Amino acid sequence: MTEIVHADAEKREKLAHMAGQIADFFKAYPDEQAAPAIADHINQFWSRRMRADFIAAFEAAPEALPPLLRAALPALRRAPAE
Numbered sequence: 001m002t003e004i005v006h007a008d009a010e011k012r013e014k015l016a017h018m019a020g021q022i023a024d025f026f027k028a029y030p031d032e033q034a035a036p037a038i039a040d041h042i043n044q045f046w047s048r049r050m051r052a053d054f055i056a057a058f059e060a061a062p063e064a065l066p067p068l069l070r071a072a073l074p075a076l077r078r079a080p081a082e
Helices: 002-026 031-045 048-058 067-075
Strands: none
Touching: 002 031, 002 048, 002 067, 031 048, 031 067, 048 067
């Protein structure tokens, strides 16, 4: 069980780091363009599973994310409901 929790925390940290790198690139954009550009990049280049894991990890606690990522979070494409 401890290994699963550690793996989940590791995955969360890795996704946050990757998203943070994307946000760092787009922070040079005007604020009104940066968040949509971040969401667009993640929607285009991350797999459905990566997006779902990122949303699951941070939707309930978005304060853990930098402001631009918090602003982009609602625009991330969710997996279709089954």
